[in-house]
Amino acid sequence: MSSEEAIPDFWSxxxxxxxxxxxxxxxxxSAPKFLQDLTGSGRSLLQDTAARLTPLSQDRLVVVTGILHADAVREQLxxxxxxxLLVExxxxxxxxxxxLAAATIERIDPDAVLGSFAADHVIGxxxxxxxxxxxxxxxxxxxxxxxxxxxxxxxxxGFGYIxxxxxxxxxGAPSAHRVDTFVEKPDRATAERYLAGGRHRWNAGIFVVRAAVLLEMLGTWHPDLVEGARLIAAEPRRIQDVWPSMTKIAIDHAVAEPAAAAGKVAVIPGxxxxxxxxxxxxxxxxxxxxGDHPGLRILGPRDQVISQDSSGVVAAHAGRTVVTLGVPDVVVIDTVDALLVTTRERVQDVKGIVETLQRIGREDLT
Amino acid sequence: MSSEEAIPDFWSxxxxxxxxxxxxxxxxxSAPKFLQDLTGSGRSLLQDTAARLTPLSQDRLVVVTGILHADAVREQLxxxxxxxLLVExxxxxxxxxxxLAAATIERIDPDAVLGSFAADHVIGxxxxxxxxxxxxxxxxxxxxxxxxxxxxxxxxxGFGYIxxxxxxxxxGAPSAHRVDTFVEKPDRATAERYLAGGRHRWNAGIFVVRAAVLLEMLGTWHPDLVEGARLIAAEPRRIQDVWPSMTKIAIDHAVAEPAAAAGKVAVIPGxxxxxxxxxxxxxxxxxxxxGDHPGLRILGPRDQVISQDSSGVVAAHAGRTVVTLGVPDVVVIDTVDALLVTTRERVQDVKGIVETLQRIGREDLT
Incomplete structure (x- = not known):
């Protein structure tokens, strides 16, 4: 048996x-990061995610996306x-x-195990x-x-910890351990303690669970969500009525944290x-x-970037030549309708720029 | 008599x-700085220069430009x-x-005084x-x-001194003084000495002289240039044969420096x-x-620039939104086909970027 054989009861x-x-x-x-090739792999993060899972689940893949991105997902996959394709x-x-994915899968295979994996993470x-x-x-x-x-x-x-x-x-799971608790993003001192202690791992939001078990656990704390998901799975056109009334909540809070407290969550070290x-x-x-520009990372066409004495990240996505001269740790993101120039130190604050654009009526750029 | 009356024998x-x-x-x-509005005045530097001179010389204005820019000059003036319009x-x-301008003017008015003023300087x-x-x-x-x-x-x-x-x-010229010498661009220590001493002034390359006197002085050191200029002035179509053999030299070296040594150069403090x-x-x-962004100078449309915690210069000339976040003393020059990101400290080295572009076969961008 090849170690890369598919798992018949496994759904991604x-x-x-x-x-x-x-x-x-x-x-x-309109073009969130999961639809984009951010690593220069030639594939979007979504396509990379799907390709990474195919050896395990083959065509047993369910994608859940928003109505705004359904066509792009169809095109990419x-x-x-x-x-x-489940469209919210x-x-x-x-x-x-x-x-909703669990209820949909459960109708096809009541014993199915599902694994949930974000579309916009990079995994080596x-x-x-x-x-x-x-x-x-x-x-x-x-x-x-x-x-x-x-x-x-x-x-x-920036991450939650386990x-x-x-x-x-x-x-068959020699490295499995119990999860004692999920912890929210810590402050710097706590994060350093976690790193030194060796008992904490980053929570990547990856969950593997039997579809029926997930719905049963969820039913303990949020029975309305289970009922709604099963209603839509049975009659997909009812999504328009049912969806808006479903509780808006993350899986971590809805299930993972209470289940961990109940001793029902295991972790595999990744x-x-x-x-x-x-x-x-x-x-x-x-x-x-x-190679030509030590210290500089280039996203997009390399021959459009000319750099002297600069380090950081340059994305030349507008088909124009980008020149950086004597700017250390710079971030230059050049797109057709907007240009961002910042430093590595301030990248967290880019979120605030998007909020500013929305506030001043430039939603067209967000 | 208005102090702004024109000078009948004066040519610009x-x-x-x-x-x-x-x-x-x-x-x-293809679009050198004299053709551009670099100050946001709504007029190019050439147009500003011509407008500044009109009260003195009215239509007695001669422009000398390269063949590549003759049409643009016609359009702007x-x-x-x-x-x-003399086209080299x-x-x-x-x-x-x-x-050539002096010889051309001399044929119209043998007693004319001419003033020569660069097309791409800014004067307040x-x-x-x-x-x-x-x-x-x-x-x-x-x-x-x-x-x-x-x-x-x-x-x-960066400037020569007088x-x-x-x-x-x-x-009628109470502030006139003798020029002892013209001095080349000094090193920093020398420049500081000049500034402290109070006897040196910047050489702005402005010369005022009778056309006939200029040609006579020039004849002492470069008779070929006088002969060539007078030939072309008499028969403009001969420029194609005569021009290529004329000595390539700046007026400072050809006339101003030797004339100063001969005690023939005066200076008016400007x-x-x-x-x-x-x-x-x-x-x-x-x-x-x-006003919205203290420390930041904006060239081009202001409503296309969004800036936080940044200072320096931003030119948004590509119709796109330019965002700077946390970059002090930055220079961001955004044009339709090329983007420059550098710092105030490195602006002198931009010349080297142009040389690099030419070397790597991107003359299209220069």
């Missing part, structure tokens, strides 16, 4: 949402069957989306990633909610490179240094 | 050349008669251009400027070569604001600070 769920405002002007409401009439955070070493998912599936079949915990590489204050407990004994591409500094680490 | 000569490579990508070979087949520096307080020119004309009528010496406001290493000698006594707009730092000083 990809919630494709989030606008990535800290990646403006690359990422827009032409093999996706129409009934595997409005954004209601991750739980309703995943619940896909074989290692899939080996972790295989272990997670073993644990999920036995009734647990399973997450993958990413080995922290620095004391990030506090890892004792071993979780299931055949030691593959993972990045949520949250801002341009994060994006920079994913790009190779330009 | 405007050599309109120079590419302004340190203002790339605003200034290009529609009142300029065709025989007042190739660039041969300032002396042949001014000699035009009445003060014209008062200085009037004094210079008084001295020139008596046979001298007269320059205007600009009061230095800082120890510039060393001012004793008074030059001529009726205490009007003057700037050669040599680079973006120089340009920045000419622009008002943006």
């Amino acid at each position: 769920v990809v919630p494709a949402g989030g606008s990535g405002t800290r990646l403006w002007p690359l990422s827009r409401r 032409p093999e996706l069957a129409e009934d595997r 009439p409005s954004p209601r955070d991750s739980m309703p989306a995943i619940a 070493q896909p074989e290692t990633f899939r080996r972790c998912v295989r272990e997670a599936v073993q644990v999920a079949r036995a009734g647990a909610l399973v997450t993958l915990g990413i080995q922290p590489s620095y004391p990030s204050t 506090e890892v407990g004792g071993p979780w004994r299931v055949d 030691d593959f490179p993972w990045d949520d591409v949250g801002d341009f500094a994060s994006l920079a680490t994913l790009l190779e240094e330009s | 000569v405007v050599p309109a050349g120079g590419s302004g490579t340190r203002l790339w990508p605003l200034s290009r070979r 529609p009142e300029l008669a065709e025989d007042r 087949p190739s660039p041969r520096d300032s002396m042949p251009a001014i000699a 307080q035009p009445e003060t400027f014209r008062r200085c020119v009037r004094e210079a004309v008084q001295v020139a009528r008596a046979g001298a070569l007269v320059t205007l010496g600009i009061q230095p406001s800082y120890p510039s290493t 060393e001012v000698g004793g008074p030059w006594r001529v009726d 205490d009007f604001p003057w700037d050669d707009v040599g680079d973006f730092a120089s340009l920045a000083t000419l622009l008002e600070e943006s």
